[in-house]
Amino acid sequence: MISYHFGGKEGLYSSVLQEQFSCFEDIEEIKTQISDPLIKIEDYIRWTITRHRNNPYLLRYYTSELTNPTKYFTSLVQPAIRKVILFLIEVVEDGIAKNLFRKDLDPVDTVLAMAGMVNYYFLSMLATQDLINHSPDREEELIRHYMDIFARGILGCQRNSTI
Amino acid sequence: MISYHFGGKEGLYSSVLQEQFSCFEDIEEIKTQISDPLIKIEDYIRWTITRHRNNPYLLRYYTSELTNPTKYFTSLVQPAIRKVILFLIEVVEDGIAKNLFRKDLDPVDTVLAMAGMVNYYFLSMLATQDLINHSPDREEELIRHYMDIFARGILGCQRNSTI
Numbered sequence: 075m076i077s078y079h080f081g082g083k084e085g086l087y088s089s090v091l092q093e094q095f096s097c098f099e100d101i102e103e104i105k106t107q108i109s110d111p112l113i114k115i116e117d118y119i120r121w122t123i124t125r126h127r128n129n130p131y132l133l134r135y136y137t138s139e140l141t142n143p144t145k146y147f148t149s150l151v152q153p154a155i156r157k158v159i160l161f162l163i164e165v166v167e168d169g170i171a172k173n174l175f176r177k178d179l180d181p182v183d184t185v186l187a188m189a190g191m192v193n194y195y196f197l198s199m200l201a202t203q204d205l206i207n208h209s210p211d212r213e214e215e216l217i218r219h220y221m222d223i224f225a226r227g228i229l230g231c232q233r234n235s236t237i
Numbered sequence: 238m239i240s241y242h243f244g245g246k247e248g249l250y251s252s253v254l255q256e257q258f259s260c261f262e263d264i265e266e267i268k269t270q271i272s273d274p275l276i277k278i279e280d281y282i283r284w285t286i287t288r289h290r291n292n293p294y295l296l297r298y299y300t301s302e303l304t305n306p307t308k309y310f311t312s313l314v315q316p317a318i319r320k321v322i323l324f325l326i327e328v329v330e331d332g333i334a335k336n337l338f339r340k341d342l343d344p345v346d347t348v349l350a351m352a353g354m355v356n357y358y359f360l361s362m363l364a365t366q367d368l369i370n371h372s373p374d375r376e377e378e379l380i381r382h383y384m385d386i387f388a389r390g391i392l393g394c395q396r397n398s399t400i
Contacts, residue, residue: 137300140363147363155364163368176389182369183358183382190357191350198349200303200310201318205326206345219346223387226339 091150094135097125098154101161111169112225118162119192119217126196127210133197159185191220254313257298260288261317264324274332275388281325282355282380289359290373296360322348354383 104117126132139151162185169175195216199208267280289295302314325348332338358379362371 131304133300134304137296137304137360140360141294141297141300143363152364155361156368159361159365159368176385178385180378180382182365183379184386186358186361186365186369187354187383187386189361190353190355192353194353194356195346195349197300197303198318198322198352200306201315202322202345202349205319205322206349215343216346219343220350222339222341223347223350 087144088146088150091135091139091146094129094132095150095154097129097132098158100125101158105161111165111172111174112221114165115162115188115224116217116221118158118165118188119220122189122192123196123213123217126193133193137197159189162188188224191224250307251309251313254298254302254309257292257295258313258317260292260295261321263288264321268324274328274335274337275384277328278325278351278387279380279384281321281328281351282383285352285355286359286376286380289356296356300360322352325351351387354387 100121101118104114104121107114107117109117136151136155139147140155143151163181166175166179166181166184170177170179170181202208263284264281267277267284270277270280272280299314299318302310303318306314322345326344329338329342329344329347333340333342333344365371
């Protein structure tokens with residue numbers, strides 16, 4: 075059956091990869107919105123959370139391909155990840171151009187920080203089960219905390235205003 | 238040979254895991270320093286970068302155990318990760334208590350954001366090779382960018398001071 079429908083185990087694996095990474099296409103919906111760079115970042119965080127909630131095995135394939143790539147990495151995985159990263163770089167560059175974000179911000183480092191922050195929440199789940207409530211009910215609170223950190227930094231206002 | 242020295246494949250795997258995660262013990266060195274919470278965060282970032290540079294396969298075992306745990310996860314992997322996360326939670330709580338960090342900061346969310354940021358830089362390497370220079374020469378610059386994001390947020394000072 076597997077060999078008939080998918081052309082063997084390898085074909086099956088590439089089908090699974092394609093299905094798992096198809097959700098990355100939806101970045102187009104955020105991309106075409108006319109909105110503030112900060113709102114686009116929030117949309118990206120919300121979208122990433124939804125991707126992990128809807129695809130509980132996504133991180134398994136995602137991290138496996140990034141740390142131990144198969145021959146499908148270049149054709150199926152890398153383009154999906156790059157598309158999102160390149161979109162976020164544009165958002166950060168737009169924010170800098172609009173004087174909304176710091177001029178000395180490095181767009182790529184910033185984007186990797188952002189993507190890492192939200193993906194790690196899901197990656198670390200098994201190790202942090204008793205430290206944090208991972209329920210979807212807390213999602214808006216989590217998004218608010220992440221946006222707060224990203225938009226204001228962790229220092230108080232007083233200290234921020236003197237930098 | 239393998240079966241003599243390690244008690245079979247399983248024993249070998251647990252030896253490799255133990256070796257890979259032994260570097261997590263070094264968190265004690267940062268822990269015992271008497272220093273500003275912000276300096277401890279910078280030390281953590283620098284230490285994590287060193288861990289990944291010295292152990293190129295660490296992320297492979299780390300992500301594999303988190304997304305597809307073996308029977309060794311609970312005894313070998315979880316305690317190593319928890320130790321670091323609990324230490325960072327203490328650092329953030331200390332920063333809040335000292336009025337250095339925002340009162341409304343959620344310590345656990347903040348720590349996961351921090352750990353995610355620095356780990357993802359290494360996790361995403363294969364997908365971002367042409368977007369960023371991953372050379373160790375750029376490390377101090379990277380640490381500065383991550384500290385900037387974390388300590389000040391991505392908005393300019395003017396905006397920060399009005400929040």
